[in-house]
Amino acid sequence: MRISPSLRWLAAAAALTASTVSAQTWPDKPITFVMPYSAGGPTDLVTRKVAQRMSESIGQPIVVVNAPGASTMIAAERVARAPSDGYTLLVGSVTTFSNNPLMYKNIRYKIDDFVPISMMAHTPYTLSVNPDLPVRNFAQFVDYAKQRPGKIFNATTGVGATNQLLGKILGGAVGVNFVDVPYKGSGPALLDVMGGQVHLLFDGINTSVPAHRTGKVRVLAVTSEKRSAALPDVPTFAELGHPNMTAAFWYGLFAPAGTPSAIVEKLNAELNAALNDKEIRNQLEGNGLTVDPGTPEALASTIKRDALAWGPVIKALGIQLE
Known part of the structure; x- marks a missing residue:
């Protein structure tokens, strides 16, 4: 069956309208942060503090769900397949985005499956x-x-x-x-x-x-x-x-690709506000963390930089995994 140009235009317009409405009403239900590490570790502890402060600001619960294993790939695959609506987000790290793509032949997600929101911290x-x-x-x-x-x-x-x-x-x-x-x-x-x-x-x-x-x-x-x-x-x-x-471990927040830019902008603003909270910043920096709020573009640049830095190391060590 052939679809007329007018119907295709109407379908595209409807999709755009739905996306706009979604961004305008976001968030109207709880948000999930998928954590690729076990509870109690440094990334988990920081994320829970930040999630609590963000939750207070946006007026919706933020649930941190631990999905450890497979060098962070279980969590990454879960978020890569999630709807692009701003309600399921990944706490991704240098391992997820800079190391894994260089080492695993059959990795089941791509960097392009995600959109960066902001760096959270590095240590x-x-x-x-x-x-x-x-x-x-x-x-x-x-x-x-x-x-x-x-x-x-x-x-x-x-x-x-x-x-x-x-x-x-x-x-x-x-x-x-x-x-x-x-x-x-x-x-x-x-x-x-x-x-x-x-x-x-x-x-x-x-x-x-x-x-x-x-x-x-x-x-x-x-x-x-x-x-x-x-x-x-x-x-x-x-x-x-x-x-x-000399090396650092960093982690940041990511959304599935296709998430409306308006939602990404809201998430970036809320995350940066939480990271700039004096109480949170003092607590984290007192234990040696560097709090590092920023732009999606800055986080994307960090991923590329670290891939270039670790690539020769991984090659020299002969690490190639299925």
């Missing part, structure tokens, strides 16, 4: 170890690990996650083959470092700082360019002779 990693290890500094830890080849376990948040890549880079530099133990989030990974089931974790600074201060882990180094104000006595990897270990 350096810390090399955190079990405090019962007989080591007080980085050099002692390396010596300890070298004496136990194949017996030092590195907790990671999945194959291809930045903390796994950092373990590979460091291991290659110091001549230690760390045994990777994957977890569905840094929350359970950190608990196992505390309990002695694994030896080390490259963890976000905002969760490792409280654990370090209470003696539950020992932080030996940070991946920031300069020392963190939250850990002034802990050296950077660059100070220790490993400048290629």
Whole structure:
């Protein structure tokens, strides 16, 4: 059956009108943030604080749903298939958008399946170890690990996650083959470092700082360019002779592609307002996080930059996954 040009025009006009009305009434029901990590980890904790403040502002509940696993791909696929109406959003990270597309042959989502809303925060990693290890500094830890080849376990948040890549880079530099133990989030990974089931974790600074201060882990180094104000006595990897270990973990908010620009603009404004809230900012920055509200365009540029930075590393390590 042939559809007349006038009917096609009417259909397009109706779709445009529906989109406009949707943007004007948004939000008129609860919003879901899909979190690719387990509850209790650094990304989860920050997201819940921000979601609560956004919820108070927009007058609708924001539910944070944890969907961990498969190097953040379970959560990403879920949001990629969601309606483009601004009610199902992804908390995506450098792993989701810069690392996974470079490593997985059969990845079931594309960067173009999403539209960036804004960066939320970024944080350096810390090399955190079990405090019962007989080591007080980085050099002692390396010596300890070298004496136990194949017996030092590195907790990671999945194959291809930045903390796994950092373990590979460091291991290659110091001549230690760390045994990777994957977890569905840094929350359970950190608990196992505390309990002695694994030896080390490259963890976000905002969760490792409280654990370090209470003696539950020992932080030996940070991946920031300069020392963190939250850990002034802990050296950077660059100070220790490993400048290629300078790295940060970032995360931001994303909507399914096709979400009306008016809704994206509203989400950007609400998210940035929450991140600029004095109480939230002081709390997050006090634990070493850098709060980083911005534009969708800035977040898109970060994705491209990190893909260029990590691409050669992933290739050199020979990581190619199904």
